[in-house]
Amino acid sequence: MYSFNESREIINNTLSKINLSDNPAELFNPIKxxxxxxxxxxxxxxxxxxxxxxxxxIDEAIMPALGIEMFHNFTxxxxxxxxxxxxxxxxxxxxxxxxENIAILSGDVMSILxxxxxxxxxxxxxxxxxxxxxxxxxxVCKGQQYDLNFETLQTVAVxxxxxxxxxKTSALIAASIKLGAILGGANKLDLNHMYNFGENxxxxxxxxxxxxxxxxxxxxxxxxxxxDIIANKKTxxxxxxxxxxxxxxxxxxxxxxxxxxxxxxxxxxxILSVYxxxxxxxxxxxxIKEYLSKxxxxxxxxxxxxxxxxxxxxxxxxxxxxxx
Amino acid sequence: MYSFNESREIINNTLSKINLSDNPAELFNPIKxxxxxxxxxxxxxxxxxxxxxxxxxIDEAIMPALGIEMFHNFTxxxxxxxxxxxxxxxxxxxxxxxxENIAILSGDVMSILxxxxxxxxxxxxxxxxxxxxxxxxxxVCKGQQYDLNFETLQTVAVxxxxxxxxxKTSALIAASIKLGAILGGANKLDLNHMYNFGENxxxxxxxxxxxxxxxxxxxxxxxxxxxDIIANKKTxxxxxxxxxxxxxxxxxxxxxxxxxxxxxxxxxxxILSVYxxxxxxxxxxxxIKEYLSKxxxxxxxxxxxxxxxxxxxxxxxxxxxxxx
Numbered sequence: 001m002y003s004f005n006e007s008r009e010i011i012n013n014t015l016s017k018i019n020l021s022d023n024p025a026e027l028f029n030p031i032k033x034x035x036x037x038x039x040x041x042x043x044x045x046x047x048x049x050x051x052x053x054x055x056x057x058i059d060e061a062i063m064p065a066l067g068i069e070m071f072h073n074f075t076x077x078x079x080x081x082x083x084x085x086x087x088x089x090x091x092x093x094x095x096x097x098x099x100e101n102i103a104i105l106s107g108d109v110m111s112i113l114x115x116x117x118x119x120x121x122x123x124x125x126x127x128x129x130x131x132x133x134x135x136x137x138x139x140v141c142k143g144q145q146y147d148l149n150f151e152t153l154q155t156v157a158v159x160x161x162x163x164x165x166x167x168k169t170s171a172l173i174a175a176s177i178k179l180g181a182i183l184g185g186a187n188k189l190d191l192n193h194m195y196n197f198g199e200n201x202x203x204x205x206x207x208x209x210x211x212x213x214x215x216x217x218x219x220x221x222x223x224x225x226x227x228d229i230i231a232n233k234k235t236x237x238x239x240x241x242x243x244x245x246x247x248x249x250x251x252x253x254x255x256x257x258x259x260x261x262x263x264x265x266x267x268x269x270x271i272l273s274v275y276x277x278x279x280x281x282x283x284x285x286x287x288i289k290e291y292l293s294k295x296x297x298x299x300x301x302x303x304x305x306x307x308x309x310x311x312x313x314x315x316x317x318x319x320x321x322x323x324x
Numbered sequence: 325m326y327s328f329n330e331s332r333e334i335i336n337n338t339l340s341k342i343n344l345s346d347n348p349a350e351l352f353n354p355i356k357x358x359x360x361x362x363x364x365x366x367x368x369x370x371x372x373x374x375x376x377x378x379x380x381x382i383d384e385a386i387m388p389a390l391g392i393e394m395f396h397n398f399t400x401x402x403x404x405x406x407x408x409x410x411x412x413x414x415x416x417x418x419x420x421x422x423x424e425n426i427a428i429l430s431g432d433v434m435s436i437l438x439x440x441x442x443x444x445x446x447x448x449x450x451x452x453x454x455x456x457x458x459x460x461x462x463x464v465c466k467g468q469q470y471d472l473n474f475e476t477l478q479t480v481a482v483x484x485x486x487x488x489x490x491x492k493t494s495a496l497i498a499a500s501i502k503l504g505a506i507l508g509g510a511n512k513l514d515l516n517h518m519y520n521f522g523e524n525x526x527x528x529x530x531x532x533x534x535x536x537x538x539x540x541x542x543x544x545x546x547x548x549x550x551x552d553i554i555a556n557k558k559t560x561x562x563x564x565x566x567x568x569x570x571x572x573x574x575x576x577x578x579x580x581x582x583x584x585x586x587x588x589x590x591x592x593x594x595i596l597s598v599y600x601x602x603x604x605x606x607x608x609x610x611x612i613k614e615y616l617s618k619x620x621x622x623x624x625x626x627x628x629x630x631x632x633x634x635x636x637x638x639x640x641x642x643x644x645x646x647x648x
Contacts, residue, residue: 104406105468130443134437141436148350
């Protein structure tokens with residue numbers, strides 16, 4: 001069985017060899033650039049690993065896995081325009097390096113290419129794969145819209161936040177895992193368990209992402225430190241803090257949120273000091289552990305022998321100990 | 325056999341009944357708005373008519389036809405952002421009525437929905453349909469990129485212009501016609517003829533679009549008069565004029581193109597006067613007739629009986645006599 005790192009390696013090797021068109025260069029250079037800036041390759045690695053769990057091989061999962069990675073990178077590219085992000089994976093974003101029109105159009109091409117790769121599978125499972133992918137892609141866009149809507153809201157309930165990340169982040173991780181299982185020939189019951197395994201994993205993953213932005217080792221996180229805090233992003237940390245804060249603590253948070261001109265370090269420190277008073281780090285870690293535990297329970301339910309699940313189980317440790 | 329107008333009616337009826345999600349409203353209202361603003365429904369009508377040509381029925385072509393219309397509207401929505409167009413079909417464009425982020429994201433959803441509808445076909449032709457659509461969608465994006473590139477070029481050769489519109493406009497019209505033929509069970513030779521029928525029809529269609537912007541009945545064209553001239557758009561008319569103009573005429577054209585502040589009527593009149601001196605209207609009409617004649621010759625080659633092609637042949641007249 002391939003480990004997570006070996007699976008990522010296979011994805012990176014394949015990505016470095018795919019034959020993209022050269023013309024017009026304005027359209028395809030940004031795509032090559034985006035795919036070359038790295039990333040964890042979490043989703044396509046999961047496609048390979050879950051396919052292997054059921055079928056013992058990965059060959060037929062490689063192209064669909066690339067499709068998932070292509071789609072993920074497409075959403076990042078368009079999200080970066082919408083969020084006006086300047087930096088992604090320590091490099092300038094496409095709309096910053098080129099321009100917004102090029103970012104829109106090369107993103108559109110990546111979205112189309114994701115369908116091209118995902119549909120490279122056996123004809124008998126093709127309708128199932130397409131249905132899964134269509135539904136997932138719409139969910140991801142809905143999640144992004146809710147996330148954009150949150151920007152203009154003063155408060156967001158924890159439940160609303162969780163619904164948003166289930167759409168924006170978990171859906172694609174769950175779909176990657178289910179896709180691998182479909183390609184591996186899993187039965188219907190196992191497919192449902194695998195989806196739930198992925199959905200809960202995705203929730204944990206996103207909350208940890210929020211946590212890392214505030215508390216991670218910022219040099220290796222690949223984003224500017226405290227970006228979410230500076231941008232008033234409605235993260236799990238902020239949403240939870242506002243839920244449990246005293247009136248005095250709320251005032252301190254909102255004072256920071258409403259400032260137009262501010263010293264970024266001061267703002268980050270002030271928000272973090274409220275988080276610390278409220279034990280937000282512990283609460284978030286507890287939440288992550290709960291989701292991971294649920295996720296693990298679904299993985300345990302699927303029919304392949306336990307020893308075949310060892311590599312996949314490593315994901316939980318890798319995710320808990322990651323710093324980017 | 326259904327006429328062009330009856331086919332469009334079927335499309336409009338079906339579009340008015342499709343069940344799009346309501347939430348988040350910010351994402352789906354712009355899609356409903358875009359689909360409700362009308363349009364000629366040329367492409368989906370062609371899907372129905374060419375399917376009927378081969379199979380004698382249209383039922384199985386309706387959903388894929390909607391997918392084509394969805395894709396076409398997606399490209400218009402994103403093109404309008406890139407071109408900073410304010411008006412489309414006499415109504416404000418989505419990025420103007422809402423904002424750019426909403427236009428990007430609702431366009432992304434339309435692109436995904438187009439795959440959802442196009443893939444609603446029999447499993448045995450599904451790979452063929454997906455391949456055709458993937459290739460076509462990439463071609464359309466390439467065409468848009470070349471069109472964007474043209475904006476910053478001083479001159480564009482007629483050949484380069486023709487390559488651009490073959491990608492940006494003809495490809496989708498040809499694919500619509502081929503898609504209908506696939507859904508209708510046409511053989512491989514007929515599929516090729518049908519594609520060529522569509523490709524040449526598309527070329528004629530786009531050159532006539534350019535012509536209508538300058539010489540059409542502006543009140544019913546649905547765009548502001550002379551929009552292309554005002555925007556220095558590299559249309560067939562401009563590209564051809566620059567190819568055959570004398571030095572003096574070129575100077576008059578470039579004088580207009582380089583002006584930052586100008587009276588729009590004056591600019592339109594000055595450019596039109598050079599066009600008139602060069603007989604650009606006649607040259608364009610000649611070009612349109614040539615493409616239509618080629619198009620017709622391919623339609624004549626396909627195997628169904630001639631009497632079955634009558635309704636489709638009406639397209640040539642409708643296209644020649646259209647004023648919007």
